[in-house]
Amino acid sequence: MSLVQLLGFGEQGWGATLLLALLMTVVLTIAALAVGAVFGAMVAAAKLSRSRTLRIIGDAYTTLFRGIPELLIIYLFYFGGSSVMTAVGHFFGADGFIGVPPFVVGALAIGLISGSYQAEVYRSAVLAVSRGEIEAARAIGMPTATLWRRVLIPQVIRFALPGIGNVWQLSLKDSALIAVTGLAELMRTSQVAAGSTHQYFTFYMVGGALYLILTSLSNRVFERAETRIGRSFRGTLARH
Amino acid sequence: MNIDFEFLGDTLSKLLAAVPTTLGLFFASLIVGGMLSLVIVAMRVSPNWALNRFARGYILVFRGSPLLIQMFLVYYGLGQFPAVRESFLWPLLRVPYVCAIVSLALCTAGYTAEIIRGGLQSVPHGQIEAALACGMSRWTVLRRIIAPITLRYALPAYSTEAVLLVKSTALASLVTVWDVTGVAQQIIQRTYRTMEVFICAAAIYLVLNFIIVRALGMLEKKLSPHLRDRNATAPKKRPQATLKAVTVPRQPAHRFLNPREKTS
Amino acid sequence: MNPSSSIALSATNIHKSFGDAHVLKGISLDAHEGDVISILGASGSGKSTFLRCINMLETPDDGEVKLAGEAIEMKRGRDGRLHPGNRKQVDRIRSQLGMVFQSFNLWSHMTVMQNVIEGPLRVQKRTRAECVEEAEQLLTKVGLYEKRDAYPAHLSGGQQQRVAIARALAMHPKVMLFDEPTSALDPELVGEVLRVMRALAEEGRTMLVVTHEMGFARHVSNRVMFLHHGQVDAEGAPDDLFNGRCSERFQQFVSSHHSRTAN
Numbered sequence: 001m002s003l004v005q006l007l008g009f010g011e012q013g014w015g016a017t018l019l020l021a022l023l024m025t026v027v028l029t030i031a032a033l034a035v036g037a038v039f040g041a042m043v044a045a046a047k048l049s050r051s052r053t054l055r056i057i058g059d060a061y062t063t064l065f066r067g068i069p070e071l072l073i074i075y076l077f078y079f080g081g082s083s084v085m086t087a088v089g090h091f092f093g094a095d096g097f098i099g100v101p102p103f104v105v106g107a108l109a110i111g112l113i114s115g116s117y118q119a120e121v122y123r124s125a126v127l128a129v130s131r132g133e134i135e136a137a138r139a140i141g142m143p144t145a146t147l148w149r150r151v152l153i154p155q156v157i158r159f160a161l162p163g164i165g166n167v168w169q170l171s172l173k174d175s176a177l178i179a180v181t182g183l184a185e186l187m188r189t190s191q192v193a194a195g196s197t198h199q200y201f202t203f204y205m206v207g208g209a210l211y212l213i214l215t216s217l218s219n220r221v222f223e224r225a226e227t228r229i230g231r232s233f234r235g236t237l238a239r240h
Numbered sequence: 241m242n243i244d245f246e247f248l249g250d251t252l253s254k255l256l257a258a259v260p261t262t263l264g265l266f267f268a269s270l271i272v273g274g275m276l277s278l279v280i281v282a283m284r285v286s287p288n289w290a291l292n293r294f295a296r297g298y299i300l301v302f303r304g305s306p307l308l309i310q311m312f313l314v315y316y317g318l319g320q321f322p323a324v325r326e327s328f329l330w331p332l333l334r335v336p337y338v339c340a341i342v343s344l345a346l347c348t349a350g351y352t353a354e355i356i357r358g359g360l361q362s363v364p365h366g367q368i369e370a371a372l373a374c375g376m377s378r379w380t381v382l383r384r385i386i387a388p389i390t391l392r393y394a395l396p397a398y399s400t401e402a403v404l405l406v407k408s409t410a411l412a413s414l415v416t417v418w419d420v421t422g423v424a425q426q427i428i429q430r431t432y433r434t435m436e437v438f439i440c441a442a443a444i445y446l447v448l449n450f451i452i453v454r455a456l457g458m459l460e461k462k463l464s465p466h467l468r469d470r471n472a473t474a475p476k477k478r479p480q481a482t483l484k485a486v487t488v489p490r491q492p493a494h495r496f497l498n499p500r501e502k503t504s
Numbered sequence: 505m506n507p508s509s510s511i512a513l514s515a516t517n518i519h520k521s522f523g524d525a526h527v528l529k530g531i532s533l534d535a536h537e538g539d540v541i542s543i544l545g546a547s548g549s550g551k552s553t554f555l556r557c558i559n560m561l562e563t564p565d566d567g568e569v570k571l572a573g574e575a576i577e578m579k580r581g582r583d584g585r586l587h588p589g590n591r592k593q594v595d596r597i598r599s600q601l602g603m604v605f606q607s608f609n610l611w612s613h614m615t616v617m618q619n620v621i622e623g624p625l626r627v628q629k630r631t632r633a634e635c636v637e638e639a640e641q642l643l644t645k646v647g648l649y650e651k652r653d654a655y656p657a658h659l660s661g662g663q664q665q666r667v668a669i670a671r672a673l674a675m676h677p678k679v680m681l682f683d684e685p686t687s688a689l690d691p692e693l694v695g696e697v698l699r700v701m702r703a704l705a706e707e708g709r710t711m712l713v714v715t716h717e718m719g720f721a722r723h724v725s726n727r728v729m730f731l732h733h734g735q736v737d738a739e740g741a742p743d744d745l746f747n748g749r750c751s752e753r754f755q756q757f758v759s760s761h762h763s764r765t766a767n
Binding site: 063064066067068069070071072075076079080083169173174175176177179180187190191194198199200201204205207208211212215216 | 300301304305306307308309310312313316317318319320321403406407408409410411413414421424425428429432434435438441442445446449450
């Protein structure tokens with residue numbers, strides 16, 4: 001079978017399947033990033049807080065999720081989660097093995113890991129916002145909620161954007177590890193295609209190339225976003 | 241909650257037995273990848289257009305795709321070609337351990353090359369000029385000025401990369417290497433006692449990472465006395481100074497042979 | 505200036521352009537042994553570029569540089585531009601020229617002592633004992649013996665520049681080049697560096713000094729060269745130039761400089 005047939009969209013072609021898998025990878029990474037954003041924001045807040053206990057908890061979180069191999073964390077959620085689900089199921093009278101949906105495992109595991117990196121990004125971004133601007137807002141009596149909305153958040157977004165771009169890239173590549181749960185994302189699908197056709201080199205190359213396209217495109221998108229957001233700030237400076 | 245200490249102990253000993261494998265993967269890929277990264281970075285900063293482009297492409301590919309797919313390419317993909325199977329490298333390349341090391345080395349070389357390049361760009365241009373103005377050959381300038389300063393700038397970033405490398409060795413378990421993660425996964429699948437096994441394995445990796453970060457931190461500190469507090473290099477008693485014949489109190493010879501020893 | 509003393513350094517017809525800007529338009533200079541030549545001019549007049557062309561930190565587009573009679577070989581490359589023909593010769597000649605930079609450029613990862621012995625040790629391949637002994641003497645001479653184990657980051661600007669001078673002296677240079685040695689210093693630190701330079705001049709060293717320090721140019725150097733837009737506008741003994749017997753442009757330069765520094 002020729003290369004074109006293998007990868008094409010015909011009956012024996014894997015083209016459509018691979019593209020769907022690529023979509024799955026993207027959706028999975030978005031979900032993970034969302035989970036990570038929530039945890040990351042909480043941990044960043046903990047690390048910035050005045051309470052020593054909270055700071056220790058925040059540090060523990062980042063140490064754990066940056067120091068433990070991603071694969072182990074995935075195993076924890078997948079096998080461990082399944083054990084818990086099965087036990088719960090048995091409690092309610094269900095039978096047999098109940099697995100946690102791989103997508104949930106993936107989003108949670110990669111999400112929590114990306115959360116530790118996002119926490120650091122948010123923390124530096126908050127610290128980078130100049131105190132003077134906050135003081136100026138307070139000096140005119142701006143209420144805290146408005147302060148957050150009009151002064152802090154826009155600045156934090158600007159400073160955090162490059163870092164989030166990095167975390168996105170990182171999570172995109174980490175998502176390949178979810179293949180061990182059998183989820184039909186890009187890595188797993190390449191693996192299945194390679195195994196069933198014995199065209200290992202071809203499909204792993206194609207899979208790798210598709211990941212490369214994803215990361216390169218993401219790079220460009222983030223760069224453009226950074227320029228656009230930066231422009232508004234530069235314009236502000238130029239006006240004064 | 242009843243903790244099964246016997247199981248924990250048994251698991252721990254099994255996992256610890258796999259630590260040498262993990263360490264082997266780490267050090268081998270660190271060294272090979274490190275040497276390869278020097279080649280890549282030399283190409284990356286070279287004025288030769290072809291070399292430059294190749295290095296850029298290399299770095300893009302190995303930083304833009306998941307390590308797992310790179311590893312599978314090496315392990316499964318290479319064996320597909322008769323040319324490879326019949327070459328003299330095959331006895332090596334068919335071994336999962338070697339494939340894992342090759343793949344890890346190729347990947348870390350890409351990241352490390354970028355880290356080194358960042359360090360290179362931080363070397364103050366004036367200090368290079370001063371060295372050239374002394375009549376140092378370009379090789380000597382590289383060896384005595386550029387390399388030491390680059391190392392000092394790159395170490396912090398490299399510390400992060402080293403930790404990532406330790407974590408990456410876990411992927412070798414997916415190409416049938418029996419490292420700590422591989423053994424852990426096997427125990428989990430047989431006993432379903434995920435939590436205990438996870439805690440043991442995670443602890444081992446955390447300890448490894450801690451040691452590595454500490455070691456690199458000490459190296460960093462040792463290499464950067466010029467960034468330490470002023471008071472660390474306090475002046476000594478001033479000898480009788482004239483512009484003519486100078487009688488300087490003799491310092492023990494070894495202090496100048498080992499100038500990095502802390503003074504006072 | 506003793507006409508019978510030999511020519512230590514000569515630069516002939518040096519041209520240099522950066523892109524479209526023709527910065528040096530044929531500058532020539534003959535420095536006899538013992539000459540202390542101050543090179544003055546407004547910014548952009550090309551004085552630093554001229555100095556850097558002498559030790560080939562910039563490659564001139566035309567012209568020749570000779571140190572003690574030995575000319576630096578230049579070859580015209582395929583792109584039509586001039587290149588030094590022999591790398592080893594350039595390194596050797598550089599080792600006989602001492603250069604002191606505006607921003608000191610001490611090697612930040614080495615102590616003061618290591619900075620001073622690095623050149624003699626690695627380039628001139630002298631023994632460590634000999635290098636160290638001489639370094640101690642030189643550091644005492646510039647008044648920094650007690651800082652020999654300190655790192656550059658721990659020293660003030662004036663101290664760093666004095667170390668840089670000791671470092672240049674350690675190479676036993678035939679000619680010393682100073683590229684605006686005091687321009688980056690706080691005013692109160694300028695004096696200590698000028699004192700060292702004056703001592704060197706009185707020893708009879710051959711020095712080329714690009715500077716804004718009019719006092720040094722007038723009282724310490726024995727020749728002054730004034731550059732204007734890449735050409736030599738005036739040249740001669742300090743008294744001739746400063747007493748208004750030469751170029752009017754030079755008078756304007758000096759007076760505008762004086763009003764700026766209120767000296």
